[in-house]
Amino acid sequence: MSDQEQGLMPLVPGQMAILRQCKSAFCQAVQAKFNCMAVLSEADSFGSNSGVSRAEKRYSTKLSSGVEVSVWKDDLTRHKVAAVVNAANENLKHGGGLAQALSDAGGPMIQKWSDDFVQKYGKVPVGEAVLGPAGSLPCEYIIHAVGPYVSPNPSKWETDQATPFLMNAVKKILEIAVHKNISSVAIPALSSGLFHFPRDLCANIIVKTIKQFEEYAGFHGKNLEIHLVNHDEPSVQEMERATKMILDSHSISGTYSGGQKGRNQGMTSSSSNSFQFGDLTLHLKRGYIEKEEVDVIVNTIATTRNLSHGEISNAILKKASRKIQDEISRSSPLSFSGGDLYITKAYDLKCTAVYHTALADNALKATHTALYNGVLECLRKAAWGYKSISFPAIGTGNLGFQRQDVARIMTDAVAEFAKQMTKLHVYFVVFPKDNKMMEAFENEMKRRKGEAKSSEVRNDVTRSFDSAAKQTTANEIPTVEFFSVSKEAQREAKAWAFNMLKLSDNMTIRNNHVIYLDQRDHENLLSLQAKFHVLIKEFFRSGNGGITITGSPSDVSCAAIEVESMLCKAQEDFAKAEERDILYSVVRWSCKDEPWIQTPETSAVLEKAYLAGNEEITFSNHKVRFKSMVLIDNSGVFSKMKRTCLLDPFEALKNSFYARIVRSEEYVDKEGRRALEDFGLRIVKVEKLENIALQQLFNKNEQRVKDKPKRLYQRVSAQFCDLICRVGFQKEFAPPAEQRYGNGIYFSSTVDGALKLWKEQDHEQYIYIIQARVLTGKSTIGSQDFILPPTIMGDPLNRYDSVSDKGQTHVIFSGQQALPECLIICDKSSAV
Structure with missing residues (x-):
C-alpha cells in the first residue's frame, strides 16, 4: 500500500455531514494528537471562505485531448481548484512573495509539513516539484514547485540556461496532477517574481510546456483543468497573450461556454415537462416562485442584499415578511466562483429555506460562468438534507441575459450536478405570462430529448451513464487525507478518525x-x-x-x-x-x-x-x-x-532542544529485544529520544540519588509519544488502569509487566513502549493514598525516592527522575 493510500480515508455522506460541522476541531485534534495534518477534500462540502473578491476568467481554450487551459486574474490564496502551485525555494522556506502569502493563508501546517519533508528527504532541487497538504487554503493540495533564480535584468545567456529548469518544473507539476488524479490545478507565473525571470518569457515557457506535454500524450485522457492564475495585470495579460498565440490553433475552441461536451449524457424523458438525469428529476412548470411548496426556494438578489430590488426578490420579500430582510442583512455570505450565496429561513413562505444568490452588481459584470456556478452551488447546498428545490429563470431581468442562454446554462448545471448520483427534484418555475422564457426552456428540453433518443439507438444510455457516473463519483468521492513524515502516525490518525466517525x-x-x-x-x-x-x-x-x-x-x-x-x-x-x-x-x-x-x-x-x-x-x-x-x-x-x-x-539539537531519531532495532538493548520477542512482538520502528534539558536535570538528580538508574518500560498511547520526548514523563500521560501504589508515574521492569499494567487502546494500530532510565533510589512498598513518596522515619525532609509493589512495578513522583531513551513501536497483530 502506498503512503498516499495508507493516509486516505473515503467518507460516506453521514461522515461528511459530521465533519462539515466540526472541520476545524477535527484538524486541530489530528495535529495535536498525532503530529499529523488532515486535508479534507471537496472543499465546497465543508464550507468556504466568505467575503472574498471574485475570480475573473479572461480566456479559455480546450486542447484536442480535452484538457482545458484558462487564464484567470485572481488571488491564488482564494482560487478554487483541487491544487494550487506555490513558487517555492529549494529549502521550502515560505518567507516571501507568493510562497509567504500561500503559507500565511494556509496556516502553520504548510510550513511544518515543508520542514518535515526537507528534514526527511533533503532540499527540493531546482526544476522539481512535490505535493503537500494545503492547510486552510480552499483546495485539497499545494504543489511546491522550485523554479530557477536569475539576476535582475538577466542576460539572454542566463535565461537560456535557466529555461530548461523552468520547463521541467512545469512538467513536474503536470505529472503530479495526472498521477494523483487531480482534477484542476492553478499555476502562477513561476520564477517571474522574486526570482526575476522575465514575465513574457515565463508565460511563453509555461504554455509551451503544456503544449509539449499534450503532444507527448502526457495527459493520458485525464479531464484536467489548468488555470493560469495571477493577481497582477501584467502577468495576466502575458499569460493570455501566450495562451492565444501558442495554444489557440491547437485547440477545439477558444472561447468560454457555460455548457460542456457530454453534459446531457444519461438524460431520459419521463414526461413532456420532466426529465430524468440519473437519480435527479428536472421539472419545468409555470407558476409564482414565492408560492412554491418545496424544501428550498432560490431567490436572485442584488449584491446590496436589498430584497425590494428586482421583481422576483420583491415578491419573495412580500410573501415571507420583513423578517427575511432583517436576517439576510445580518448574514455572512458563502462565496463561490462567480458570486455569493446567503441562506435564510422561509418565514411565511411554504418552504424550509431560501437560497439568495448574488451573481453580480450589474449586467456589465455578470457572466454566464457566474450563472452556471450559482445554480450548481444551490444544488450542492440543497443536497445536504433536502429533497426538492425550485429555481426562477435567473438572469433575464436586470442582468440582461438572453432567454435561450439562461435555459441552456441552467439545464447544463443540473445535468452536471446529476453526475453526483444525488436524489433530488429540481423545478424550473417560469412566470405565467413569460411565454418566451417558457418557450426557451421547452426548446432546450426538446433538443435534449432528441439527443437522448438518438443515444438510445446507438447504445444503452442508462448503462453507460451509470458507469460514467460511478467512475466520476469514485474520482470525486469526499475523503480525508492524512499527511505525516511517519506512516505510523498516518495509520493512527486514520484509525482515530474512523473511531470518532463511527x-x-x-x-x-x-x-x-x-x-x-x-x-x-x-x-x-x-x-x-x-x-x-x-x-x-x-x-x-x-x-x-x-x-x-x-x-x-x-x-x-x-x-x-x-x-x-x-x-x-x-x-x-x-x-x-x-x-x-x-x-x-x-x-x-x-x-x-x-x-x-x-x-x-x-x-x-x-x-x-x-x-x-x-x-x-x-x-x-x-x-x-x-x-x-x-x-x-x-x-x-x-x-x-x-x-x-x-x-x-x-x-541546538536539530533546531530544538529535543529530537526523535530513527534507529535500527540493535539500538534497543539485548534484554529489551529478548523481552519483546518472548512476548511475540515484532518491532516495526525504533526511535532514539533525545532532550538536552531533561538530560541535564536527570544527571543532576542522579548525583543526588546515587544509586544506579534502572532500565524500565512504560506503555503509552500514540498521542503522548512526542509529548514525552518534549517534556519527559508525566503522571497525566500514562496512568495505569488502577493506581494501587500511589498517584505518580508508573513503570514496569519488564515488557510483559508493561503490557499487563496498561490497558489496550482498542482503536490504536500499534503498541508503543518507551524504554527509560529511571532513578528509583531508596524504595518502599506503595499505597494508593500516596501523592508523594512516604517519609523515612517520619522526617518530612527525608523521603523515599520511589515506591513499588516489591516486584515489577515502580512508581516515581518526579518526572526528572526518569529519562526517555527510546520509543519502540511494535506490530499489534503479532502480540500473543
Whole structure:
C-alpha cells in the first residue's frame, strides 16, 4: 500500500455531514494528537471562505485531448481548484512573495509539513516539484514547485540556461496532477517574481510546456483543468497573450461556454415537462416562485442584499415578511466562483429555506460562468438534507441575459450536478405570462430529448451513464487525507478518525488533562451540550479522567470531536508550561536594561527561537538579534543580551532542544529485544529520544540519588509519544488502569509487566513502549493514598525516592527522575 493510500480515508455522506460541522476541531485534534495534518477534500462540502473578491476568467481554450487551459486574474490564496502551485525555494522556506502569502493563508501546517519533508528527504532541487497538504487554503493540495533564480535584468545567456529548469518544473507539476488524479490545478507565473525571470518569457515557457506535454500524450485522457492564475495585470495579460498565440490553433475552441461536451449524457424523458438525469428529476412548470411548496426556494438578489430590488426578490420579500430582510442583512455570505450565496429561513413562505444568490452588481459584470456556478452551488447546498428545490429563470431581468442562454446554462448545471448520483427534484418555475422564457426552456428540453433518443439507438444510455457516473463519483468521492513524515502516525490518525466517525449513542474520551479545563472550557462544554443536544459528563476516578457523551449518534460524534480538540488544547497548554519550567531550570536569558526579559515565559520563548536557528525574533515591541546578542526597543535603543547555561553549556539539537531519531532495532538493548520477542512482538520502528534539558536535570538528580538508574518500560498511547520526548514523563500521560501504589508515574521492569499494567487502546494500530532510565533510589512498598513518596522515619525532609509493589512495578513522583531513551513501536497483530 502506498503512503498516499495508507493516509486516505473515503467518507460516506453521514461522515461528511459530521465533519462539515466540526472541520476545524477535527484538524486541530489530528495535529495535536498525532503530529499529523488532515486535508479534507471537496472543499465546497465543508464550507468556504466568505467575503472574498471574485475570480475573473479572461480566456479559455480546450486542447484536442480535452484538457482545458484558462487564464484567470485572481488571488491564488482564494482560487478554487483541487491544487494550487506555490513558487517555492529549494529549502521550502515560505518567507516571501507568493510562497509567504500561500503559507500565511494556509496556516502553520504548510510550513511544518515543508520542514518535515526537507528534514526527511533533503532540499527540493531546482526544476522539481512535490505535493503537500494545503492547510486552510480552499483546495485539497499545494504543489511546491522550485523554479530557477536569475539576476535582475538577466542576460539572454542566463535565461537560456535557466529555461530548461523552468520547463521541467512545469512538467513536474503536470505529472503530479495526472498521477494523483487531480482534477484542476492553478499555476502562477513561476520564477517571474522574486526570482526575476522575465514575465513574457515565463508565460511563453509555461504554455509551451503544456503544449509539449499534450503532444507527448502526457495527459493520458485525464479531464484536467489548468488555470493560469495571477493577481497582477501584467502577468495576466502575458499569460493570455501566450495562451492565444501558442495554444489557440491547437485547440477545439477558444472561447468560454457555460455548457460542456457530454453534459446531457444519461438524460431520459419521463414526461413532456420532466426529465430524468440519473437519480435527479428536472421539472419545468409555470407558476409564482414565492408560492412554491418545496424544501428550498432560490431567490436572485442584488449584491446590496436589498430584497425590494428586482421583481422576483420583491415578491419573495412580500410573501415571507420583513423578517427575511432583517436576517439576510445580518448574514455572512458563502462565496463561490462567480458570486455569493446567503441562506435564510422561509418565514411565511411554504418552504424550509431560501437560497439568495448574488451573481453580480450589474449586467456589465455578470457572466454566464457566474450563472452556471450559482445554480450548481444551490444544488450542492440543497443536497445536504433536502429533497426538492425550485429555481426562477435567473438572469433575464436586470442582468440582461438572453432567454435561450439562461435555459441552456441552467439545464447544463443540473445535468452536471446529476453526475453526483444525488436524489433530488429540481423545478424550473417560469412566470405565467413569460411565454418566451417558457418557450426557451421547452426548446432546450426538446433538443435534449432528441439527443437522448438518438443515444438510445446507438447504445444503452442508462448503462453507460451509470458507469460514467460511478467512475466520476469514485474520482470525486469526499475523503480525508492524512499527511505525516511517519506512516505510523498516518495509520493512527486514520484509525482515530474512523473511531470518532463511527455512529454510536455514547462515547468516552479518556484524557487526564480534563482536570486542567478552566472556567471558559466548562462553559464551552455546556454550549456543546446545548448545540448538539447531548449529555456531557466529566469523570475522574482511580487516577483516570475523561469525558462521556451520550445522545443521537451523529450528534455524539460531532460533540466528541469538539471535546477532543478542547482536551488537546488543555494538554498542549500543560506541555508548554512544563516546557517553560524545564528550560528555565537549565538556561536563562537576561538583559541588564530590561529586567522583564528574565521571566520564565520570556526566557523560554527566546531559548526556543535561538535553538531553532532564527536570526531574530520580535515581541512586545522589541526585537532580539541572536547573532549580535542585542535587544532593540521600539525607540531603536540597543541593549546587550546574555544567555546563561545554569548546568552544562549546550547548543541546538536539530533546531530544538529535543529530537526523535530513527534507529535500527540493535539500538534497543539485548534484554529489551529478548523481552519483546518472548512476548511475540515484532518491532516495526525504533526511535532514539533525545532532550538536552531533561538530560541535564536527570544527571543532576542522579548525583543526588546515587544509586544506579534502572532500565524500565512504560506503555503509552500514540498521542503522548512526542509529548514525552518534549517534556519527559508525566503522571497525566500514562496512568495505569488502577493506581494501587500511589498517584505518580508508573513503570514496569519488564515488557510483559508493561503490557499487563496498561490497558489496550482498542482503536490504536500499534503498541508503543518507551524504554527509560529511571532513578528509583531508596524504595518502599506503595499505597494508593500516596501523592508523594512516604517519609523515612517520619522526617518530612527525608523521603523515599520511589515506591513499588516489591516486584515489577515502580512508581516515581518526579518526572526528572526518569529519562526517555527510546520509543519502540511494535506490530499489534503479532502480540500473543
